[in-house]
Amino acid sequence: MPMNDNAEFRPKIVAFCCNWCSYAGADLAGSSRLTYPADVKIIKVPCSCRVNPMFILRAFEKGADGVIMCGCHPGDCHYSTGNYYARRRMTLLFSMLDYIGVEHGRTRVEWVSAAEGVKFSATMNEFVEKIKSLGKNVRLGDLRCRS
Amino acid sequence: MQRIGVFVCHCGSNIAATVDVKKVTETALMEPGVVHAEDYQYMCSEAGQAKIAAAIAEKNLTGIVVCSCSPRMHETTFRTCAERAGINPYMVEIANIREHCSWIHKDVEEATKKAVILMRAAVAKVNLNTPLKPGESRVTKRALVIGGGIAGIQTALDIADAGYEVDIVEKTPSIGGRMSQLDKTFPTLDCSACILTPKMVEAAAHDKINIYTYSEVEQVSGFVGDFTVDIRKKARSVDMNKCTGCGLCQEKCPSKKTPSEFNRGLNTRTAIYTPFAQAIPNVPVIDREACIKFKTGKCGLCSKVCAAGAIDYEQKDEIITRKYGAIVVATGFDVIKLDKYDEYAYSQSRDVITSLELERIMNAAGPTKGHLQRLSDGREPKNIVFVQCVGSRCADERGKSYCSKICCMYTAKHAMLIRDKYPDVNVTVFYIDVRTPGKNFDEFYRRAVEEYGVNYIKGQVGKVCPEPDGSLTVYASDLLDNKQLRMSADMVVLAAAIEPSASVRQIATMLTASIDTNNFLTEAHPKLRPVESPTAGVFLSGVCQGPKDIPETVAQAGAAAVKAIGLLAKDKLMTNPCTAKADELMCNGCSQCANVCPYGAISYETRLVMGPGVRENRRVAVVNNALCQGCGACTVTCPSGAMDLQGFSNRQIIAEVDAICR
Numbered sequence: 001m002p003m004n005d006n007a008e009f010r011p012k013i014v015a016f017c018c019n020w021c022s023y024a025g026a027d028l029a030g031s032s033r034l035t036y037p038a039d040v041k042i043i044k045v046p047c048s049c050r051v052n053p054m055f056i057l058r059a060f061e062k063g064a065d066g067v068i069m070c071g072c073h074p075g076d077c078h079y080s081t082g083n084y085y086a087r088r089r090m091t092l093l094f095s096m097l098d099y100i101g102v103e104h105g106r107t108r109v110e111w112v113s114a115a116e117g118v119k120f121s122a123t124m125n126e127f128v129e130k131i132k133s134l135g136k137n138v139r140l141g142d143l144r145c146r147s
Numbered sequence: 148m149q150r151i152g153v154f155v156c157h158c159g160s161n162i163a164a165t166v167d168v169k170k171v172t173e174t175a176l177m178e179p180g181v182v183h184a185e186d187y188q189y190m191c192s193e194a195g196q197a198k199i200a201a202a203i204a205e206k207n208l209t210g211i212v213v214c215s216c217s218p219r220m221h222e223t224t225f226r227t228c229a230e231r232a233g234i235n236p237y238m239v240e241i242a243n244i245r246e247h248c249s250w251i252h253k254d255v256e257e258a259t260k261k262a263v264i265l266m267r268a269a270v271a272k273v274n275l276n277t278p279l280k281p282g283e284s285r286v287t288k289r290a291l292v293i294g295g296g297i298a299g300i301q302t303a304l305d306i307a308d309a310g311y312e313v314d315i316v317e318k319t320p321s322i323g324g325r326m327s328q329l330d331k332t333f334p335t336l337d338c339s340a341c342i343l344t345p346k347m348v349e350a351a352a353h354d355k356i357n358i359y360t361y362s363e364v365e366q367v368s369g370f371v372g373d374f375t376v377d378i379r380k381k382a383r384s385v386d387m388n389k390c391t392g393c394g395l396c397q398e399k400c401p402s403k404k405t406p407s408e409f410n411r412g413l414n415t416r417t418a419i420y421t422p423f424a425q426a427i428p429n430v431p432v433i434d435r436e437a438c439i440k441f442k443t444g445k446c447g448l449c450s451k452v453c454a455a456g457a458i459d460y461e462q463k464d465e466i467i468t469r470k471y472g473a474i475v476v477a478t479g480f481d482v483i484k485l486d487k488y489d490e491y492a493y494s495q496s497r498d499v500i501t502s503l504e505l506e507r508i509m510n511a512a513g514p515t516k517g518h519l520q521r522l523s524d525g526r527e528p529k530n531i532v533f534v535q536c537v538g539s540r541c542a543d544e545r546g547k548s549y550c551s552k553i554c555c556m557y558t559a560k561h562a563m564l565i566r567d568k569y570p571d572v573n574v575t576v577f578y579i580d581v582r583t584p585g586k587n588f589d590e591f592y593r594r595a596v597e598e599y600g601v602n603y604i605k606g607q608v609g610k611v612c613p614e615p616d617g618s619l620t621v622y623a624s625d626l627l628d629n630k631q632l633r634m635s636a637d638m639v640v641l642a643a644a645i646e647p648s649a650s651v652r653q654i655a656t657m658l659t660a661s662i663d664t665n666n667f668l669t670e671a672h673p674k675l676r677p678v679e680s681p682t683a684g685v686f687l688s689g690v691c692q693g694p695k696d697i698p699e700t701v702a703q704a705g706a707a708a709v710k711a712i713g714l715l716a717k718d719k720l721m722t723n724p725c726t727a728k729a730d731e732l733m734c735n736g737c738s739q740c741a742n743v744c745p746y747g748a749i750s751y752e753t754r755l756v757m758g759p760g761v762r763e764n765r766r767v768a769v770v771n772n773a774l775c776q777g778c779g780a781c782t783v784t785c786p787s788g789a790m791d792l793q794g795f796s797n798r799q800i801i802a803e804v805d806a807i808c809r
Binding site for chain 1: 217218219243245246247248249250251252253256257261264265268274326541567577652655656659661662663664681683725743746776777778779781782783784795800801803805807808809
């Protein structure tokens with residue numbers, strides 16, 4: 001099984017980051033030179049509530065091995081309530097994904113403020129390790145998309 | 148099809164050292180829609196921007212991707228550049244290959260690969276960008292300042308002097324804040340009240356300033372230029388218009404046992420009280436928890452003695468709703484609770500005090516009339532030990548990780564004042580480091596050591612033990628002599644860490660202003676926009692943003708005022724054009740989007756909908772662009788997929804996902 005050969009496995013990870021908190025947190029991690037693996041690619045969204053479950057399904061379909069969504073801490077949403085909507089949607093989506101075989105570890109929600117560069121980098125390091133331990137995602141992938 | 152230009156910035160060596168910029172540029176040319184790609188040392192420079200403008204003109208570009216630093220840094224720069232060169236500013240996207248790539252990866256091959264992917268995602272997005280036009284919104288020419296300490300007073304005065312109306316909301320019965328509790332100020336040893344009270348009077352007398360004391364901000368809605376704020380004016384139980392401030396009610400009040408907040412609980416006050424003699428307004432409040440009339444229904448003495456008939460037991464809280472264009476937060480600080488630091492015996496001995504309590508003891512209007520004495524027995528102390536960094540620069544969970552910044556200086560001040568007035572008192576200061584950066588600060592500290600003979604020992608105090616004879620034994624380490632010390636003291640003064648006021652979290656939530664792990668409000672940019680919150684129209688003044696002393700606070704207060712004035716001076720503001728938009732053909736008017744919209748921006752209209760095979764009057768969602776702030780909650784909620792967010796459309800985000808997973 002190639003899955004055990006984790007040293008070679010470089011996962012594809014999509015991170016949805018809220019413009020007001022975690023995107024700035026990622027910037028702070030960058031300017032503080034706090035490293036995390038290059039496997040993580042960030043997509044900026046105006047708020048975590050902009051993340052449509054469809055985007056996450058799409059990522060898995062296109063071959064992502066893990067998807068993480070970062071938003072403002074509960075109570076700190078720039079739009080007052082957006083992260084609450086996101087939290088509920090993701091809870092439902094993740095349990096559905098788990099049910100169909102995309103393990104819980106492949107999806108994650110984390111609250112990271114603009115001041116938490118350290119937390120951002122630590123979270124990404126942890127998440128990449130977790131995905132590496134889970135190996136390549138085989139569920140949901142659209143075979144037509146495989147190269 | 149778009150005609151896209153990709154511009155890759157070296158950022159000196161910031162990007163170029165870890166990302167092969169030539170390779171990113173070459174790869175870009177193979178991306179769909181890309182007709183031009185070039186790299187340059189500093190894209191944000193005038194020469195770099197000229198290259199972008201030239202390429203737009205020469206190659207007739209319709210979209211731009213700049214691979215550079217974070218969009219939070221230069222998105223506006225490049226958008227403005229594109230606009231000047233004749234294309235819509237919203238046709239510009241940034242691939243963040245510095246903060247999110249070159250600065251965090253060391254391996255050139257790996258970083259280059261990632262940079263290429265980030266570039267691809269941005270190109271994929273720009274391919275789907277559409278020109279957007281910002282709307283306009285009006286500006287209410289009135290500012291709100293939350294907090295009436297020196298920061299709030301200074302900000303209000305500066306805004307008011309520029310000709311704009313300002314309201315100050317202060318939660319305590321008087322403005323003045325922490326500074327009014329101080330005795331002297333460093334490094335000049337000015338009397339704190341003497342320099343503060345004239346400003347308080349000036350603010351109260353200013354025809355453009357309106358002060359709400361004993362009031363709190365209850366609710367905030369709206370956005371930059373057009374905030375609506377509910378202010379709860381708590382029942383003072385005294386009619387502000389009738390009261391003459393004679394003070395007779397306070398003299399006669401039989402309920403005298405409430406610890407005085409102003410004097411940090413070192414003495415008591417009456418139930419009807421003004422916090423201090425120079426309070427503004429000089430109108431007392433009745434503390435209803437302590438008042439006998441409110442507790443038992445009997446008494447009413449204050450009402451009987453009040454010649455002006457100002458006492459009003461029936462008074463109720465009042466909600467004032469007002470519109471503001473700008474809001475300045477100046478909520479200040481408090482001293483941390485010391486219950487987690489029991490080794491210093493703060494709860495066990497009345498002679499272990501905080502520095503703020505010492506300020507009250509040293510103050511002529513304080514509980515001891517300015518006489519330095521032990522609170523336990525009233526004796527004059529002979530040996531005083533100061534402990535620095537109590538809860539500051541703390542590695543563990545108990546305290547704060549940051550330096551409180553003011554303690555080294557106020558301790559030097561206290562030590563000097565004590566040695567000056569009581570030359571036979573021995574003063575010892577235990578410190579980790581003495582930090583005195585500031586104009587005339589180090590000179591001040593050196594005077595304490597050299598002229599006033601204050602004994603500074605580098606080392607931490609491990610324990611303070613109250614002894615049966617009333618003295619205190621201090622166990623400490625002397626790091627320079629590498630030995631353990633045990634000394635007897637009559638008084639121990641703790642430089643307790645400062646933290647943002649407890650109310651700041653609630654206020655930040657109402658303002659949707661972001662806050663850091665220590666509850667300090669976050670600035671829009673730590674270096675370039677230090678007095679603005681990331682939330683437009685919200686400005687930061689004083690310690691709510693980070694520890695600072697009085698001169699720094701006053702300087703920042705002025706800076707916050709200038710930013711607020713800059714906003715209030717405008718007649719119209721450009722609104723964010725990245726707003727939601729409903730596709731009439733797909734919308735069936737189910738109302739789910741309106742339910743999740745935090746701004747009430749969505750309404751429904753019956754419109755004639757025409758499309759392939761459709762021609763009917765239908766109820767459809769309509770987004771008010773002036774109200775929509777572009778969060779996107781509605782876009783995900785919409786069951787038919789009719790709602791989309793301009794600038795972050797479903798297709799755009801999916802294109803980015805696809806590019807990353809390719």
